[in-house]
Amino acid sequence: MTITSPRGRTEMLRPDGSPVRVLVVDDETSLTELLSMALRYEGWEVRSAGDGAGAMRSARDFRPDAVVLDVMLPDMDGLAVLGRLRRELPQVPVLFLTAKDSVEDRIAGLTAGGDDYVTKPFSLEEVVARLRGLIRRSGAAAVRSESLLVVGDLTLDEDSHDVTRDGQSIHLTATEFELLRYLMRNPRRVLSKAQILDRVWSYDFGGQANVVELYISYLRRKIDAGRPPMIHTRRGAGYLIKPGEPGDAPR
Incomplete structure (x- = not known):
């Protein structure tokens, strides 16, 4: 892609x-x-x-x-x-x-x-x-539309705002979509709470970084529920997204 x-x-x-x-x-x-x-x-x-x-x-x-x-x-x-x-x-x-x-x-x-x-x-x-x-x-790298972000079986279309995992449609709020888009633009990269706040909310929440944790939990319920987890926490560092592995326990 x-x-x-x-x-x-x-x-x-x-x-x-x-x-x-x-x-x-x-x-x-x-x-x-x-x-x-x-x-x-x-x-x-x-x-x-x-x-x-x-x-x-x-x-x-x-x-x-x-x-x-x-x-x-x-x-x-x-x-x-x-x-x-x-x-x-x-x-x-x-x-x-x-x-x-x-x-x-x-x-x-x-x-x-x-x-x-x-x-x-x-x-x-x-x-x-x-x-x-x-x-x-x-076929080692599929060519797809530049508006389509793909990580594992998760896809996000930046133009239509459609999100699917393993072919199943996932409905996200505007803020959830922006958060997921930022994670998927940086697959396998740990993003700090400060980076996420700056990119998704565009300003400093003055210590209210728990809003990131809250929206990460929202995303996990929709993206990872019943499936191998893709959104991971690196304690003290931040969050990252990577393809779910078959051996990972579903959330």
Whole structure:
């Protein structure tokens, strides 16, 4: 999905609201750092590896949504790494990086199961654009209207003010809607009472922070009742929203 970020760009997220994960594999450290920085600017979570063995270890642990893979690695070539990746993560899209621009090299990479390729030197914008396309097509991040916020099975439409959880409509008051919208614009982030007061009520309640607790309890009754909880308290810090886990006890 996509949401509008505070900096005016759009962020692609996984269906559960967590950042997209990309594994970058290249033995050129400076190139890896540059790519990783560009991808993190997109709001994505990035890990890197400098050889094929490291790539496989990272892939097993990280479970990436996409892989940027150099064809030439010190311990094995990228085609061999791709074959191993496909056995363990058959659906993950792979974008090849190659210094070779011959038709034969391109055909070899695509025939081996690569999804796309870019030749060195390349622009960072091109790599990001191609990864966005690959991730969307793979279904790892669904493209939705920018007015729609999604966290787990909870959706909020900022235009129509419709709120649903697991397809069931939820009626909220205007203040409850604003509070939920603020939480969902910041999934997995702890928001303090002071931050919530400033954003939702737009002024300082002069110590009446218990109004936040009151409205959090209202939201929980409507959002979490009989379901795995999504709204959580971090004692002494604030509140956050994250996808409900199947093993969590319903409220």
